[in-house]
Amino acid sequence: DAGVTQSPTHLIKTRGQQVTLRCSPKSGHDTVSWYQQALGQGPQFIFQYYEEEERQRGNFPDRFSGHQFPNYSSELNVNALLLGDSALYLCASSSPSRKGSYEQYFGPGTRLTVT
Amino acid sequence: AQSVTQLGSHVSVSEGALVLLRCNYSSSVPPYLFWYVQYPNQGLQLLLKYTSAATLVKGINGFEAEFKKSETSFHLTKPSAHMSDAAEYFCAVSDTSYDKVIFGPGTSLSVIP
Numbered sequence A: 001d002a003g004v005t006q007s008p009t010h011l012i013k014t015r016g017q018q019v020t021l022r023c024s025p026k027s028g029h030d031t032v033s034w035y036q037q038a039l040g041q042g043p044q045f046i047f048q049y050y051e052e053e054e055r056q057r058g059n060f061p062d063r064f065s066g067h068q069f070p071n072y073s074s075e076l077n078v079n080a081l082l083l084g085d086s087a088l089y090l091c092a093s094s095s096p097s098r099k100g101s102y103e104q105y106f107g108p109g110t111r112l113t114v115t
Numbered sequence B: 001a002q003s004v005t006q007l008g009s010h011v012s013v014s015e016g017a018l019v020l021l022r023c024n025y026s027s028s029v030p031p032y033l034f035w036y037v038q039y040p041n042q043g044l045q046l047l048l049k050y051t052s053a054a055t056l057v058k059g060i061n062g063f064e065a066e067f068k069k070s071e072t073s074f075h076l077t078k079p080s081a082h083m084s085d086a087a088e089y090f091c092a093v094s095d096t097s098y099d100k101v102i103f104g105p106g107t108s109l110s111v112i113p
Helices: none
Strands: A005-007 A010-013 A019-024 A031-037 A044-050 A053-057 A064-068 A074-078 A087-094 A110-114 B003-005 B010-014 B019-021 B024-026 B032-038 B044-050 B056-058 B064-068 B073-078 B087-094 B107-112
Touching: A005 A087, A010 A019, A019 A087, A019 A110, A031 A074, A044 A064, A074 A087, B003 B087, B010 B019, B019 B107, B024 B073, B032 B064, B032 B073, B044 B056, B044 B064, B044 B073, B073 B087
Parallel strands: A010 A110, B010 B107
Antiparallel strands: A005 A019, A019 A074, A031 A044, A031 A087, A044 A053, A064 A074, A087 A110, B003 B024, B019 B073, B032 B044, B032 B087, B056 B064, B064 B073, B087 B107
16 A cells, blocks of 8 residues: 655755645545645644645645645645745645544655755 | 644653653644654654543554643653664644644654664
8 A cells, every 4th residue: 555655756946936746645545735844843734635625724825836636636836936945845645534534644755945 | 723842852862761752732622642753854654643532642663652631741752762763753733633733843862872
């Protein structure tokens, strides 16, 4: 059973550019959450997708947007990149509708460097 | 608003010694609580979770944590540290099973041979 997968592993972009990160959830999971982890900090919640809609959002600007596809995979898009967007971006999947399922399973992350 | 504090950004223990990592939370409702571990250049792995069942929760790799509502704490312990336990540990909280997870700032654990 494959866990949560993310692509690409590493990415280098220039300020002002746009980037798309991808995530495939664990088999049987229907909810995808995205987190930003700056160096030396805990992950910060960006947003969560369920049934192809954004269900919750953290304190991130509109430059951060996302999408969920019918197969539950998800994309995170960041426009007009800033140096401060450099971080590890983590995707997590879960299945809250399944009784007794509470935890989120995390992928290995995508390391984004903005120069 | 939910929040998590972890006392001690860095903890060092000798191999074989007790590991104690502290976590305090604030939540307006009975929370779900988690401990995650992160090894260098990797994602997060769930160690254990509290979901309003037993207050003493056992996890993987010999770790356990005790939920104390009166102290709003969820400290992580392991009786005997192993070199492979060296990693970053995050305490986290959510209000419901589908709610966003709020992470603490993390505690870096070093194990001295």
